Amino acid sequence: MTDIFSMTGDIDPVAAAHPQPLMKMMRDAAPIIDMGPEAMVLVGGDEDIRFVLGHPEIFSSGIDAVNIGQIRPLIPLQIDPPRHKNFRKLLDPIFAPKQIALLEPATRALVRELLVGLPEKNGCNFHTEMAERLPTIVFLQLLGLPVSRAAEFIELKNGILRPPTHSIEARNAATAATGQKIYAVLQEVIDERAVEPKEDFISMFLAAEVDGQRLTQEDVLDIGYLFFLAGLDTVTASLDCMIAFLAEHPEHRQQIVDDPSLIPHAVEELLRWESPVQGVVRITTQETEVSGCPIAANRVVSVMLGSANTDERTWDGADEIRFDREANKHIAFGGGVHRCLGSHLARMELRVAMEEWHAAIPNYSLVEGNVLLYSQGLRAIDNLELVW
Ligand code: HEM
Numbered sequence: 001m002t003d004i005f006s007m008t009g010d011i012d013p014v015a016a017a018h019p020q021p022l023m024k025m026m027r028d029a030a031p032i033i034d035m036g037p038e039a040m041v042l043v044g045g046d047e048d049i050r051f052v053l054g055h056p057e058i059f060s061s062g063i064d065a066v067n068i069g070q071i072r073p074l075i076p077l078q079i080d081p082p083r084h085k086n087f088r089k090l091l092d093p094i095f096a097p098k099q100i101a102l103l104e105p106a107t108r109a110l111v112r113e114l115l116v117g118l119p120e121k122n123g124c125n126f127h128t129e130m131a132e133r134l135p136t137i138v139f140l141q142l143l144g145l146p147v148s149r150a151a152e153f154i155e156l157k158n159g160i161l162r163p164p165t166h167s168i169e170a171r172n173a174a175t176a177a178t179g180q181k182i183y184a185v186l187q188e189v190i191d192e193r194a195v196e197p198k199e200d201f202i203s204m205f206l207a208a209e210v211d212g213q214r215l216t217q218e219d220v221l222d223i224g225y226l227f228f229l230a231g232l233d234t235v236t237a238s239l240d241c242m243i244a245f246l247a248e249h250p251e252h253r254q255q256i257v258d259d260p261s262l263i264p265h266a267v268e269e270l271l272r273w274e275s276p277v278q279g280v281v282r283i284t285t286q287e288t289e290v291s292g293c294p295i296a297a298n299r300v301v302s303v304m305l306g307s308a309n310t311d312e313r314t315w316d317g318a319d320e321i322r323f324d325r326e327a328n329k330h331i332a333f334g335g336g337v338h339r340c341l342g343s344h345l346a347r348m349e350l351r352v353a354m355e356e357w358h359a360a361i362p363n364y365s366l367v368e369g370n371v372l373l374y375s376q377g378l379r380a381i382d383n384l385e386l387v388w
Contacts, residue, residue: 044307072218
């Protein structure tokens, strides 16, 4: 078992801050790297990764791949085809670009509210003031949970994704206990909405129908649990990575300050370069091979999205960060049937946050001497202290 979207276990802070050279070394060494019978097989080439993600019948994303305190498979992430399609048919329209566009004014108002008082200060911790709070509040509003509980939700999310201990037993126990709390909160809302529906996602899920079939309450619980973990920290990590990059690269920051219409392109290019979700995991259902290298059945495969996104065999100028890249077909949101359901929501949150932040605080830099500590797996930065 491994953490959600995680890759290789502990890596040092320098490699965590700049994983691209390490990825290149791995790609250059071999198409796959077998870390040993009890550990993972790493796949790093763009073409190989697209093959793995395109063959869920060989590379399953079933429940054994990831432990985030769940007691049943996460929906739709841990459901393989053909059943997976039924859930996406039902969920895709709720997350379609048209629906997400309706949320933009409220998201913009929220970012402005979070910014109140900040420009007058001379700095802040971007992670706690903006990156963590924005997606948490958006999520609470969408699911119809009270925003006053934001701090509690951040703590629950961190309890799963950033467990305080490195002992595997203690970690698993803490994760399971926090998982139970998340199920309990979600069940509370589901019970309320089943009796009295509101204008929120939980009510929509309970009412949604595909081919005459409705989701059960248990399904809604398993979807809510995944959203809680997949929708919060990913946006937090992406915002952290983007702002850290721009703080360290004033010439790139100036480009978007001078021309904010570049921001959507900057978001895509920084998603590619930073790949906040560095890897996803699969389990082989049978003996197979990748680029001629054999992989036994039942092995955990780490699919290194960050490596694919910087693979020089695919990308022209892979190591150059260009906000004017024409076609940017990165796989920071994954690929194949499990490609991120929340990508339109995430993009909207990221774009709006970048627009509003740079309109209010165009010049900022890192606190001198502060070594940024990137978290494992998802590349959030707890100590992203900025000055302006
Ligand atoms: C920048 C932010 C985000 C990034 C980088 C990201 C990345 C990803 C990746 C890489 C996957 C594929 C996982 C796999 O194949 O194993 C995924 C799946 C998923 N994401 Fe996101 N995500 C983000 C935001 C969100 C948000 C805001 C939501 C909101 C609900 C969300 C919901 C999901 C769901 C439900 C899946 C599973 C889809 C399926 O299995 O069909 N994500 N995401």
